[in-house]
Amino acid sequence: xxxxxxxxxxxxxxxxxxxxxxxxxxxxxxxxxxxxxxxxxxxxxxxxxxxxxxxxxxxxxxxxxxxxxxxxxxxxxxxxxxxxxxxxxxxxxxxxxxxxxxxxxxxxxxxxxxxxxxxxxxxxxxxxxxxxxxxxxxxxxxxxxxxxxxxxxxxxxxxxxxxxxxxxxxxxxxxxxxxxxxxxxxxxxxxxxxxxxxxxxxxxxxxxxxxxxxxxxxxxxxxxxxxxxxxxxxxxxxxxxxxxxxxxxxxxxxxxxxxxxxxxxxxxxxxxxxxxxxxxxx
Amino acid sequence: xxxxxxxxxxxxxxxxxxxxxxxxxxxxxxxxxxxxxxxxxxxxxxxxxxxxxxxxxxxxxxxxxxxxxxxxxxxxxxxxxxxxxxxxxxxxxxxxxxxxxxxxxxxxxxxxxxxxxxxxx
Numbered sequence: 001x002x003x004x005x006x007x008x009x010x011x012x013x014x015x016x017x018x019x020x021x022x023x024x025x026x027x028x029x030x031x032x033x034x035x036x037x038x039x040x041x042x043x044x045x046x047x048x049x050x051x052x053x054x055x056x057x058x059x060x061x062x063x064x065x066x067x068x069x070x071x072x073x074x075x076x077x078x079x080x081x082x083x084x085x086x087x088x089x090x091x092x093x094x095x096x097x098x099x100x101x102x103x104x105x106x107x108x109x110x111x112x113x114x115x116x117x118x119x120x121x122x123x124x125x126x127x128x129x130x131x132x133x134x135x136x137x138x139x140x141x142x143x144x145x146x147x148x149x150x151x152x153x154x155x156x157x158x159x160x161x162x163x164x165x166x167x168x169x170x171x172x173x174x175x176x177x178x179x180x181x182x183x184x185x186x187x188x189x190x191x192x193x194x195x196x197x198x199x200x201x202x203x204x205x206x207x208x209x210x211x212x213x214x215x216x217x218x219x220x221x222x223x224x225x226x227x228x229x230x231x232x233x234x235x236x237x238x239x240x241x242x243x244x245x246x247x248x249x250x251x252x253x254x255x256x257x258x259x260x261x262x263x264x265x266x267x268x269x270x271x272x273x274x275x276x277x278x279x280x281x282x
Numbered sequence: 283x284x285x286x287x288x289x290x291x292x293x294x295x296x297x298x299x300x301x302x303x304x305x306x307x308x309x310x311x312x313x314x315x316x317x318x319x320x321x322x323x324x325x326x327x328x329x330x331x332x333x334x335x336x337x338x339x340x341x342x343x344x345x346x347x348x349x350x351x352x353x354x355x356x357x358x359x360x361x362x363x364x365x366x367x368x369x370x371x372x373x374x375x376x377x378x379x380x381x382x383x384x385x386x387x388x389x390x391x392x393x394x395x396x397x398x399x400x401x402x403x
Contacts, residue, residue, distance in 0.1 A: 146366070146369060146370040147366065147369065147384075148380070148384075151380075151381075151384040156381065156385065157381070157384055157385045158385070161385075161387075161388060162384055162385065162387055164388070165387035165388040165391060166366060166387065168364070168388065168391065169363055169364020169365070169366050169367055169391070170364075170366075173357055173358075173363060228360050229360045229363060230360075231360065231361055231364070231366070231367040231370050231371070232370075234361075235360075
């Protein structure tokens with residue numbers, strides 16, 4: 001028997017966010033330029049497991065992913081049991097900036113997917129000076145609801161099963177089976193109402209259509225990578241965002257879906273590594 | 283082709299097991315054609331072709347023929363690769379009491395995915 005350990009370390013950080021005590025789970029691997037990774041709605045930082053295990057990334061980047069409160073191994077704040085969780089743009093932004101400060105990250109690259117891609121656009125607009133570069137995965141300015149979100153949180157529908165079933169088709173057709181089902185497992189493990197609460201930001205509060213063209217890439221470079229098979233954030237929506245922001249760069253990733261870093265890491269890295277190299281030369 | 287659903291679903295032991303709490307009848311309409319599909323504890327017990335005068339079903343899935351043909355391609359193009367993708371594009375309508383559809387969404391996606399070329403062989 002030979003056990004093998006991954007080069008990832010995880011720690012629990014105690015931090016006040018929005019005036020409340022929080023216990024936040026943070027994972028990291030590698031050394032060098034900080035690369036802060038933001039997970040999708042209803043999932044957690046495990047989506048970046050492959051990046052943290054790839055020496056091409058970790059040899060010159062300190063890759064960091066935290067589970068948002070209520071997600072993964074982070075706890076909801078005390079009193080959660082009488083609340084409906086709902087993510088807002090303001091809380092999401094301050095959470096990211098406060099965690100960066102707590103971890104003493106100096107102008108990291110931030111990379112977020114889906115809701116993380118959306119908040120990346122907010123950060124590019126409102127806090128460009130805090131970042132070396134911003135990478136939006138599956139980043140669009142807005143998504144209209146296309147199903148009844150109430151099905152995500154009601155006692156006669158299994159929240160984990162329905163969340164995974166809703167997003168399963170967002171995984172691209174070429175995803176290796178084990179990565180596809182690992183990605184969906186994270187959705188199956190989400191707490192009650194958490195995916196729905198994240199989608200409040202994604203589909204309602206985080207709409208940035210009227211401001212996205214104001215992003216100034218001279219203050220912070222912006223890269224957009226979007227999967228061809230994503231029907232939540234359509235490739236044309238990422239292209240439209242890129243088209244409205246002078247100096248932004250966009251790539252549509254053939255065969256990939258809504259979870260590129262988790263569903264098909266080898267294919268995703270073919271697109272990410274050149275972006276990281278380019279940022280490294282800036 | 284839709285009639286083949288019964289054999290293809292029932293031959294998938296894991297799918298039938300996951301559907302063991304699912305008993306319902308739903309209406310599938312593709313263009314002008316219609317089928318009532320009856321499921322008992324995860325097994326499809328009948329696929330009855332229309333036309334119908336007064337079809338009774340828990341819910342209905344309605345797509346135009348072109349959208350459905352793309353969904354059934356061996357490697358469907360983006361936007362046609364999943365029931366939810368069709369719904370988002372308004373190419374598929376899910377109507378009626380959708381509780382049983384959503385509570386068993388993985389089952390219905392995988393069952394109807396059996397109609398894809400090359401699936402279930």
